[in-house]
Amino acid sequence: MGDYTNMAAYYDVIMTSGYYDYDEIVTQLLQxxxxxxxxxxxxxxxxxIEELAKRRPDLEIAGIDLTPAMLGIAQNRLKNFPNVSLAQENVTQxxxxxxxxxxxxxxxxxxFVIDGDKExxxxxxxxxxxxNWQGLERVAAHIAPGGRLLLGIQGPHHDYAHPISNGMVYGQKIDPHPDGFIKHYFLDDGPQRVMAQTVQYRTYSFAQTLAMLEKMGLHFLSASRQGPQFLAFVKQSA
Incomplete structure (x- = not known):
């Protein structure tokens, strides 16, 4: 899945420089x-999780991640939220x-990536x-009957490089791959490259995704497409 240790030290400043709208993500999640x-x-x-825990202290919130460096930052950030638990887990196991x-x-x-009215x-x-089959099977096994799997929505990917809030330049270059695409990420501080990593991503058509998830007992909720942040799948009740 790629080694994100290299990115961990810069992840927060990149993500909070307009990459994601965390307030809106949590609003949509709660709706x-x-x-x-x-x-x-x-x-x-x-x-x-921090935004979610601030707004809903009544929830019991769990988070998993594979990368110790990322998880260490999360554990420090969330240490004052007693309703949050974190664990290092490979989703496939x-x-x-x-x-x-x-x-x-x-x-x-x-x-999911959605580009205009394209599928x-x-x-x-x-x-x-x-x-992917193993990971989705493990996720489905951890969703209660009638519960939901929510997968985020992003816009189309493209090459770019632009300044972020600390003055560094963050960018990515995308190359095609037979099973998806490869992203080359970088972060430059003037002439010095302070972070670089390459990650291979696999892609599935919408039909392939629906077929995979339906075999796990997870069915698409078409009404969920009215929201800009998630597509939702509901687990069949026993």
Whole structure:
């Protein structure tokens, strides 16, 4: 899935420089369903969970991430929220203690890209097909009957480089790949390159995604497409 240790030290400043609207993400998340237990898949440094915990201290919030450096930042950020628990987990082998009414990923492991009126397609940080099946199966196993899986929505990807809030220049270059695409990320401080990494992403058509998730008992909620942040899937009741 790519080593995000290199990015961890700069992740917050990149993400909070207009990359994501965390207030709106949480607003949309809370509007999707009534829930008590929620799981973020690929919580990174805990930015979404922090906003969620501030607004809903009554929730029991869990977050998993694969990268120790990211998780360490999240643990420090969220240490004063007693309703939050974090764990280092590979989603393909995830074994948590109880099911959740809502599990979500916003760019963490899986997300959708929607370009205008074109059909959505799913992007995965897991480059191999077997790993995606295993990961989605483990997620489905941790969603309570009638619960929901929410996957974030992003716009079309393209090459770019622009300044962020600390004055550095953050950018990416995208190359095609037979199973998806490859992103080359970089962060420059003047002439010095302070961060660079390359990540391979796998993509699935909307039809392929629906077929995968339906085999896990997760069915698409078409009404959810009215919101700009998530597509929602509901787990079939037993």
């Amino acid at each position: 999707q369903a009534d829930f008590r237990h929620v799981l973020e898949i690929g919580c990174g440094t805990g930015l979404i 995830m074994q948590l203690s109880h099911p959740y009414e809502v599990a979500f990923s916003y760019g963490g492991v899986w997300y 959505p397609f799913m992007v995965s940080h897991i480059p191999d097909d077997a790993g």
